[in-house]
Amino acid sequence: MAQFYAMSDIHGHYTELLSSLENVNLNPKNNKLIFLGDYVDNGKYSYQVLNKLRQLEMKYPQQVTTLLGNHDEWFYDWLFTPNSSFNFNDFFETINSFIGIERYSELFFTTQEDESPKLDNLIRHDILQAEKNHLLLNWFKQKYQDKRYFVTESQIFVHAGIDEEMGKFWETGTAEEIFTNKYPSTTGEFFKTIISGHVHSDEVAQNAAYLGKVFWDKQSHFFIDGNTDNSNVIPILKYDTEEKSYSSYKLGNNNSWTEYRIK
Structure with missing residues (x-):
């Protein structure tokens, strides 16, 4: 049995990151934590967020995975490409x-x-x-070279999404920019469960109550809310490998896990 945790769109909100991490248990060595990208911009502590992720990877090298999002790629391009389109x-x-x-x-x-x-x-x-x-910039360079997705037997963890029209050939058939920039989002059935961030959950759900929460489309997609600037929370999606069930955690006055079962 293992627990897989996923978080996304921290956007420089370091205090909120630390609050959410209190609900992640990496002591069992088969538990995993996957970060889905967009660690910089908007909030005031992007450096601190990136450094915390680096430290977590050092402490739990087989358990923590850090994927980049579009904002991370944009900052990287400005930092390491003097003639980039950014300033x-x-x-x-x-x-x-x-x-x-x-x-x-x-x-x-x-x-x-x-x-x-x-x-x-x-x-x-x-x-x-x-x-x-x-140390941080060397780590950042390594992350930039890594894949933009993390795959299990039944799941795809990615920042924005994949080209679902490619079906079982999605890995080679998805254009690189789709992994981190896909918009609008796709919902419905796919042969793997797709866990992503990038967009606002309430926009996909067409329900304002999903601000700061995880939205499940009742089929093959989980959207971890990317609107941290307005929610001031970083929601967590948790997967139980034995029960094959998902649950999400929403920080607030009545902290609780909400379970989603996929048949």
Whole structure:
């Protein structure tokens, strides 16, 4: 028997991440925790979130899996590709979590109003050269090279989704950008259960009550809410390998697991 936990769309919300982790048990060595991407942007603590995930992978190397989402890819592209289509303005909160607002202001006032490319390079250089970032950035490079999905006998864990029209050939038939950018979402039957984040659960469910919750379409899809900025919680989906049942955890005044059984 094992428990598989899935979380998604932390978006720099470090305190909320720590609160949700209190409900994850990795002491049994066959339990697993899969992060589904979008760790940066919006919240103030993207650096701290990424570093926490790195530390969890170091402590539980066979149990913790970290998949990247579209926001993580975008930040990576800006950081490691100087001629990318992104610039520092696209990652204000994420950059501040790496260098601090004081250093950001210092760099800002060393450049002229029309010297945006220069400021872009200065900020990037600061992040890449800081000794405290080396371990994290090396880990980030490794994550960028990894697959964007995690597969079990009966499940696909992915940030945004797959090309379901490809059926059993989804793994080779899905375009790379679909794994992290698929929109709109797909619901209905598939031969594996697909667990994803990326979108707002209440949008897929067409029910505002799903803010900060997991939505199951009663068929083959679980959507872990990606609207952390408004819900202020990071919901957890848990799978029991013996019972073959799913349950979700919603933090609040009456913390409880809601069970979903798939026949």
